[in-house]
Amino acid sequence: MTAVLSMANDPIANWGAQPAPRDPMVPGWATVRAIQPETPEVVTLTVELPADSRVAERWPQPGQFNMLYLPGVGEVAISVSSANRDATTVQHTVRAVGRVTLAMRALRVGDPLGIRGPFGRPWPLEQARGSDLVIIGGGIGLAPLRSAIEYIAQHRGEYGQVHILIGARTPADLLYSHEYDAWRSHGMGVISTVDRADAQWKGKVGVVPLLLRSVRADPSRTFLLTCGPEVMMRFVIYQALASGFPKERVYLSLERNMKCGIGLCGHCQLGPYLLCKDGPVLHFGQLEPFFFVEEL
């Protein structure tokens, strides 16, 4: 007679006795409270969170994302762009590129918006306490970094030098450009560059990874956070490693198709990682075997 794992000893067998858990695919309803146009195709939505989201452990940490939903249209993963942890609102900066995000750009103040989250691993701002930071954002990739920038501004004394390097296609595509002076007033360096200048542009022209050369950062005491097109992040990695940054302190926020945000739908895989829960923020030491493989 063989020993058998009895169903009675199996935790599964006791599920029936539990009250039905809340389905994590069911959203709550947020309300759009403000809409800030950023660039021709980007808006920042300030949304008031559902009442049951307003508990401390449910507030998003910088780098996390929410699933935003419009009935009959669809649901998308959008990073959190603000760090106002003591408020009942959260900001999401959305680029209108697909069916759902185009509909989100058409939202008006007072409209309801489905929301689930926050999900994913945040920027390493706990580990980075006491260190310097270099923050490199390209295009809409600055959106998840803004939550880190705001957090650092709110806790400025806990961090050393902070350099923010920003790239965009044209001056009109620079995100949050009206906030750069406020960031500078918190003692953070802000440098921006564009791929194509216009007649009024007096700043730098060129790709953002090259700005890393113009920053005097000590790689042994600096965390690098970056988000942007993957091709941009590849060059950030080359530049950072060449400058002596350890792989484990170069952090990337990655994007993939996501249907659930909780590791159940299988869409957001990159090698061993389910980016919705193992990411979206990972350091290059974790990503090295996979990040440069095309179409992985």
Place this chain on the structure above:
Amino acid sequence: MSAPRQLVPGTTVAVPKQDLERLFAHLRAGGYVVVGPTIRDGAIVYDEITSMNDLPIGWKDRQSGGFYRLERRGDQRFFGFVVGPHSWKRYLYPPTRTLFSVRRMGGEFALEAPQEPPPRFAFIGVRSCELAAMGILDRVLAAGAADPDYQARRANVFIVAVNCTEPGGTCFCASMHTGPKCTSGFDLALTELDESFVVEIGSAAGAAVLAAVSWRQPDERELEAATDAVREAATKMGRTLDTSGLRELLYRNLEHPRWDEVAQRCLSCTNCTMVCPTCFCTDVRDTSDLTSTVSERIRVWDSCFNGEFSYLHGGQHRATIRARYRQWLTHKLASWVDQFGTFGCVGCGRCITWCPVGIDLTDEVAALRATS
């Protein structure tokens, strides 16, 4: 024959074959929807059955790469076949499920989630590889952020397992250490002999059901025949897969030319993922009525072989079949281990049988191994 002992988990008894009918009736009377193998459209599928005569008694399935045929056995075995295109996944994690509906009322949305509890299923004829597949789905869908619908279905299921004594042409459970003997996760496990079933009791629920239906002490000859049949089955696998260092083998060969070669044959049809008992990927679709008043979110099975699967603002991240096949195989045999602590493959062979061009993952792994 010794006096009847009390039935407890771990006890092995014998049940006359015809008494399966009483078992089904008892389960139905207990509120279970009895689902088991039955013949439809030239294949053995899993569907609701009302009588043991719905079972494919006297049939066997001949399987190889891209090949499946039913044939008469020449005897009256109840479970003389292996697994077909269905898996139990379709009852635990349905191909289509409405997550909720939303009604627009003025400027507000009212959300309605389904309130009706899912059916209680009794699964008849679950093979060892399929028990392993359920164990894998438990790790994926019932740990951490869980799917409550899966949990509810899984918690209530009553499992009558069957030990395989005649593995099929595409079977390799012995390589994956998932069979052919059922070792855990069942309420009752049958080993079929000519005249009787030898039944191992796996749970208190199984003991209670059997006590109410039919059982007797097995004789020595029956016990010996059952043990021998299952032991010999392990040596009759149609396929083998060398799993030593498999995860590392795949991670080391993400740019191997074999991916281009298999991409020449693969149609990206998604059959392998649809028949797989562990593939869990889903999409969510949004529907709306003509007046935009009521919309629904519907979860459907998805496949990493679909182009839209990897859609990201304006393009497909995995545009080539090479990338999709590599994702599938590497997920099954490498990254699944990182994500869930086990392979995503149980050696059931369905993906080989139901591939329209007969792509065989055991061949693909062997080719990678031979040339890496």
